[in-house]
Amino acid sequence: MLAAASVTVLMAACSPAPRQAETPEAAPDAASAPADTPVAPTGAMALGLTATQLENAALAAPDGTGLGDIQRVDVNGAGQITGLVVAPIGAGERWVRLPLEGLTVKTIGQDHLVVADLTLDQLKAMPAWAP
Numbered sequence: 183m184l185a186a187a188s189v190t191v192l193m194a195a196c197s198p199a200p201r202q203a204e205t206p207e208a209a210p211d212a213a214s215a216p217a218d219t220p221v222a223p224t225g226a227m228a229l230g231l232t233a234t235q236l237e238n239a240a241l242a243a244p245d246g247t248g249l250g251d252i253q254r255v256d257v258n259g260a261g262q263i264t265g266l267v268v269a270p271i272g273a274g275e276r277w278v279r280l281p282l283e284g285l286t287v288k289t290i291g292q293d294h295l296v297v298a299d300l301t302l303d304q305l306k307a308m309p310a311w312a313p
Contacts, residue, residue, distance in 0.1 A: 226257070226261060229285060236263070240252075240294075241268055243300065244297055249268070249298060249300075250269050251268065251271075252267070253277055254267045255267070265279050267311050271302060277310065277311045280305075280308075
């Protein structure tokens with residue numbers, strides 16, 4: 183009996199530890215801000231929308247032509263939204279920064295459209311944004 187108990191203890195010691203439940207790693211998100219980039223405080227607003235609403239809005243020209251995806255809001259050191267960081271359509275992984283001046287918002291039901299008075303070519307010609 184002592185031998186059987188010893189074998190059981192020895193087998194338990196040699197077996198691999200039970201696996202802990204794995205938590206999925208956070209997927210890298212193109213809109214994630216680097217740690218040293220200011221983030222809009224909860225409730226921060228610009229153009230009559232919250233930061234989250236702006237990031238979920240579409241960007242279009244006045245005629246409704248899509249210009250790109252809003253990746254994130256740009257925030258100054260005081261936590262105020264000062265612009266939008268946009269990925270122009272067809273520009274790959276390149277982002278540009280649009281100042282808020284000249285942008286308007288059109289709301290259609292629950293959806294928001296940020297309207298910029300420029301063309302896709304003008305948007306693509308803007309300098310690349312880097313945090």
